[in-house]
Amino acid sequence: AQSVAQPEDQVNVAEGNPLTVKCTYSVSGNPYLFWYVQYPNRGLQFLLKYITGDNLVKGSYGFEAEFNKSQTSFHLKKPSALVSDSALYFCAVRPLSSGSARQLTFGSGTQLTVLP
Amino acid sequence: DAMVIQNPRYQVTQFGKPVTLSCSQTLNHNVMYWYQQKSSQAPKLLFHYYDKDFNNEADTPDNFQSRRPNTSFCFLDIRSPGLGDAAMYLCATSNTYTGANVLTFGAGSRLTVL
Numbered sequence: 001a002q003s004v005a006q007p008e009d010q011v012n013v014a015e016g017n018p019l020t021v022k023c024t025y026s027v028s029g030n031p032y033l034f035w036y037v038q039y040p041n042r043g044l045q046f047l048l049k050y051i052t053g054d055n056l057v058k059g060s061y062g063f064e065a066e067f068n069k070s071q072t073s074f075h076l077k078k079p080s081a082l083v084s085d086s087a088l089y090f091c092a093v094r095p096l097s098s099g100s101a102r103q104l105t106f107g108s109g110t111q112l113t114v115l116p
Numbered sequence: 117d118a119m120v121i122q123n124p125r126y127q128v129t130q131f132g133k134p135v136t137l138s139c140s141q142t143l144n145h146n147v148m149y150w151y152q153q154k155s156s157q158a159p160k161l162l163f164h165y166y167d168k169d170f171n172n173e174a175d176t177p178d179n180f181q182s183r184r185p186n187t188s189f190c191f192l193d194i195r196s197p198g199l200g201d202a203a204m205y206l207c208a209t210s211n212t213y214t215g216a217n218v219l220t221f222g223a224g225s226r227l228t229v230l
Contacts, residue, residue, distance in 0.1 A: 043221030105156040
């Protein structure tokens with residue numbers, strides 16, 4: 001069985017400072033990894049994904065994430081946080097080898113608050 | 117713009133009164149999903165249609181049903197809503213033929229049960 005852990009329910013950071021939202025995963029074989037963001041009363045929006053290749057993945061709105069196979073982590077980062085980045089962030093994983101449409105597992109979410 | 121549209125955005129119903137939520141997509145994606153999300157928790161998959169094939173999660177209550185009359189539309193029917201069914205319901209789509217299976221979500225339908 002696959003799983004995703006987001007160890008922090010809440011992350012607070014000052015505007016202009018770098019931010020990190022942590023994610024670790026467990027999956028059989030190689031993973032597809034995703035980050036989604038959710039603003040209040042909205043659906044989830046895709047930010048970025050890792051499939052293969054370069055361990056540093058760049059996504060929307062200046063976000064990036066680093067895949068670390070040895071630590072089974074996929075932390076989300078941004079060099080300079082904006083107040084508008086305040087939202088709920090979800091990490092998700094599915095096996096690379098999976099042919100099933102349903103085998104995407106979400107983490108419990110991390111609420112990011114960027115303070116002005 | 118191609119997108120996933122959910123209606124209504126807000127639905128208020130009475131305990132036991134049936135409700136139907138709708139989802140339409142212009143992406144021509146082959147898979148459509150329904151998720152339930154409570155109180156900023158992780159979305160919980162209820163079921164999905166892989167093309168025309170319906171796939172129900174083992175722990176989805178019988179009270180929840182779905183229909184996909186064509187590629188573009190999918191409906192979530194809650195036959196007898198209880199107070200515990202109050203939640204945000206998220207429709208999502210994906211195209212499994214492109215490999216990564218990135219989900220595109222609608223804005224959600226927030227259900228209140230009185």
